[in-house]
Amino acid sequence: MTMTRRLFSTVAFGLAATVSGAALAQEPGLTRTSIKIGMFAPLSGANMAYGFDVANAAKMYFDKINKDGGIHGRKIEVVLEDDRCNANDLVAAVKKLVEQDQVFLLNGGSCSAAVVAAKEYVVRNKMPLVMLNASGDGALYPPTDYIFGAFSISQYAVGGAIVDFAAKNLGAKKIAYINHDDAYGAWNLEASKVDAEQLKVELAVESVAPAINDVTAPFLKLRAANPDALVIVTYARPAALIIKKAHEMGFTKPIILSVTGTASLSQLADNVGGKDALKNFYIQDVLADLPGGPKIKWVYDMYKAAYPDLAAKPDHPQTYMPYGIPSAMAIAKALEAAGPEPTREKFLAAMKKTNFDSGVMAGPVVFSETERAANKATIFIKYDGTNKSLVPGVYTSRWKYKG
Amino acid sequence: MDWSLFWLFAQQGLASGIVVGSVYALLALAIVMIFKTSEVPNFAQGEVFMAAGYLALFLFVFQGQPVWLTVAVTLVVSFLAAALFRRGVLRQVALASGSPVNLVIATLGLSYILKGLVRRTGFGDTPRSFPALVGTDSIMIGQASVTRLDLAILAAAVAVMAFVFWLFAYTKVGRAMRAVGMNPKAAQLMGVNLEKIHMLVWGLSGVVSAIAALLISPKILMTADMGSIVTMAFAAAIVGGFSSLPGAVVGGFIIGIVENFVGLFISSRAIAVAPFAAIMLVLIIRPQGLFGGKFAIKKV
Numbered sequence: 063m064t065m066t067r068r069l070f071s072t073v074a075f076g077l078a079a080t081v082s083g084a085a086l087a088q089e090p091g092l093t094r095t096s097i098k099i100g101m102f103a104p105l106s107g108a109n110m111a112y113g114f115d116v117a118n119a120a121k122m123y124f125d126k127i128n129k130d131g132g133i134h135g136r137k138i139e140v141v142l143e144d145d146r147c148n149a150n151d152l153v154a155a156v157k158k159l160v161e162q163d164q165v166f167l168l169n170g171g172s173c174s175a176a177v178v179a180a181k182e183y184v185v186r187n188k189m190p191l192v193m194l195n196a197s198g199d200g201a202l203y204p205p206t207d208y209i210f211g212a213f214s215i216s217q218y219a220v221g222g223a224i225v226d227f228a229a230k231n232l233g234a235k236k237i238a239y240i241n242h243d244d245a246y247g248a249w250n251l252e253a254s255k256v257d258a259e260q261l262k263v264e265l266a267v268e269s270v271a272p273a274i275n276d277v278t279a280p281f282l283k284l285r286a287a288n289p290d291a292l293v294i295v296t297y298a299r300p301a302a303l304i305i306k307k308a309h310e311m312g313f314t315k316p317i318i319l320s321v322t323g324t325a326s327l328s329q330l331a332d333n334v335g336g337k338d339a340l341k342n343f344y345i346q347d348v349l350a351d352l353p354g355g356p357k358i359k360w361v362y363d364m365y366k367a368a369y370p371d372l373a374a375k376p377d378h379p380q381t382y383m384p385y386g387i388p389s390a391m392a393i394a395k396a397l398e399a400a401g402p403e404p405t406r407e408k409f410l411a412a413m414k415k416t417n418f419d420s421g422v423m424a425g426p427v428v429f430s431e432t433e434r435a436a437n438k439a440t441i442f443i444k445y446d447g448t449n450k451s452l453v454p455g456v457y458t459s460r461w462k463y464k465g
Numbered sequence: 466m467d468w469s470l471f472w473l474f475a476q477q478g479l480a481s482g483i484v485v486g487s488v489y490a491l492l493a494l495a496i497v498m499i500f501k502t503s504e505v506p507n508f509a510q511g512e513v514f515m516a517a518g519y520l521a522l523f524l525f526v527f528q529g530q531p532v533w534l535t536v537a538v539t540l541v542v543s544f545l546a547a548a549l550f551r552r553g554v555l556r557q558v559a560l561a562s563g564s565p566v567n568l569v570i571a572t573l574g575l576s577y578i579l580k581g582l583v584r585r586t587g588f589g590d591t592p593r594s595f596p597a598l599v600g601t602d603s604i605m606i607g608q609a610s611v612t613r614l615d616l617a618i619l620a621a622a623v624a625v626m627a628f629v630f631w632l633f634a635y636t637k638v639g640r641a642m643r644a645v646g647m648n649p650k651a652a653q654l655m656g657v658n659l660e661k662i663h664m665l666v667w668g669l670s671g672v673v674s675a676i677a678a679l680l681i682s683p684k685i686l687m688t689a690d691m692g693s694i695v696t697m698a699f700a701a702a703i704v705g706g707f708s709s710l711p712g713a714v715v716g717g718f719i720i721g722i723v724e725n726f727v728g729l730f731i732s733s734r735a736i737a738v739a740p741f742a743a744i745m746l747v748l749i750i751r752p753q754g755l756f757g758g759k760f761a762i763k764k765v
Binding site for chain 1: 478584589593601690721724727733734737
């Protein structure tokens with residue numbers, strides 16, 4: 063009887079091991095000792111500042127996980143590809159990671175337009191994609207089962223939160239608002255309008271092309287609206303041109319720049335012609351503290367320890383570096399929650415339940431059955447061209463996806 | 466819109482349009498110069514402009530060279546680079562096939578090379594400001610607000626245009642350039658060294674582009690994509706009549722002013738399409754452009 067029981071137990075164990083082994087064998091990128099993650103970011107080219115150090119931050123967090131013993135005994139292996147923030151390069155990188163490198167999941171994308179281009183392929187292949195720091199609203203709304211993002215912030219939240227700040231903190235009743243005439247601009251404006259309506263604020267809107275060279279016309283029209291504040295929700299170059307023009311034309315009301323408007327505040331000060339143009343200036347940020355501030359100092363310390371050579375260079379860590387941490391944290395937490403025998407389905411199910419405060423970003427990472435955008439909160443910094451001071455409070459958008 | 470606002474917009478639009486239009490005019494001049502003598506539209510003109518701007522930025526900001534040396538080196542390098550491209554690449558392409566399409570593709574190749582080179586330097590990663598060599602404090606002209614830099618841009622652009630016209634109209638080398646443009650074989654028979662003239666025209670076009678870059682860079686901020694401004698210059702050249710130097714200048718001012726007026730009186734969203742609307746309008750009403758002269762069948 064005992065023999066029979068032993069034999070049965072051995073056979074059952076063997077069968078179980080075979081079945082789970084077979085299941086593991088069917089999950090690409092997964093072995094008993096490793097989980098392969100396909101990472102992609104702009105490692106070269108004009109948009110390198112948006113993602114090079116973000117990828118480094120995610121990698122250093124995975125290294126920390128590995129040093130602490132990995133996830134259920136598995137070490138994370140990162141395969142990194144350069145997407146140059148270009149849709150063609152990004153889709154090619156994704157295909158290589160999925161088909162050639164056979165990764166378990168994807169973790170990448172620092173530029174929204176480029177990462178949205180991979181949506182169709184990712185969904186068709188039922189591949190988990192956890193974005194790095196791209197807003198990627200176009201891939202998050204309507205929600206799919208496979209794509210999670212906006213660890214920095216969604217563009218909808220950028221637009222809503224900046225109006226929230228202008229109205230609540232600066233008491234603006236009429237806001238001059240300049241955005242881009244592309245998808246980004248439309249997302250920003252849609253949420254801004256929701257907040258403006260609820261806060262009973264009037265918006266005077268001018269939408270411009272990202273490649274605009276002469277901002278005289280839109281600025282003059284905004285000034286003619288006699289606003290209480292000027293909100294700029296554009297990319298870096300148009301933003302600097304508008305601030306410069308506002309200074310040249312003697313505009314003294316508060317100017318509030320979205321987080322998308324510059325990757326370097328000191329460069330912004332140079333580009334607008336000096337400090338005088340920033341006398342009444344606020345910049346939106348999505349971190350939990352001032353860059354390098356006490357709440358997030360550990361991230362910068364970790365970076366210095368992980369990349370001493372890079373940290374010694376003048377432009378490093380790049381501004382967006384900490385954004386890589388919450389994305390990596392979310393992956394680690396979901397893998398942990400997926401259990402010792404993870405599958406992509408289990409990982410995706412765990413991602414949908416992810417809810418934690420990274421301590422790095424202004425708001426928590428909250429996903430649900432219907433929500434794929436992680437962060438919706440922002441802070442604001444008063445910047446005078448030299449000094450930065452944190453404005454108290456966290457500002458969020460009232461916009462909700464309605465399907 | 467009330468009358469006072471209309472009047473303010475009109476004055477400001479005109480002033481800003483003339484300033485930015487003067488830079489479009491310079492670039493259009495550079496394009497037309499080459500087209501007149503070789504019938505090749507130089508699609509790398511914007512990148513020559515951009516690369517010259519970055520060279521000046523590197524010398525002045527990152528190397529701390531004095532202004533005079535920065536300007537001199539930028540102009541000389543731009544001249545040599547453009548002239549040598551003509552001699553080393555376009556001549557070989559022309560000898561190999563003679564097809565204008567291949568020459569155009571060679572200019573496209575140059576545009577990619579220059580953009581790639583600037584990106585490789587790392588300076589093109591973020592928008593950068595070339596320090597204004599003239600003050601940026603405002604001056605009121607009527608109700609229009611312009612900066613001293615704006616006035617300096619306009620004055621310098623007009624001076625360069627005047628020099629180019631003088632060169633083409635009153636000097637021996639200018640007459641040779643025009644002769645090459647009208648009938649290269651006849652010009653050669655008259656003793657004009659065709660290749661030398663082509664190199665000179667390309668070099669001069671490079672210098673004019675570099676001057677445009679030095680003038681406008683403090684205003685528009687520098688990125689590796691700043692060469693896209695050449696689209697406006699092509700629009701100016703087409704409006705003016707592609708083979709006419711005065712046409713290029715007038716076209717530049719028209720495009721600058723139209724851009725501003727469309728932005729002020731119609732919509733900011735329409736600024737980007739305004740130059741193309743102007744092209745369509747001109748091509749419908751006067752297909753040869755404003756200064757293009759009558760259509761003629763070219764003798765072969």
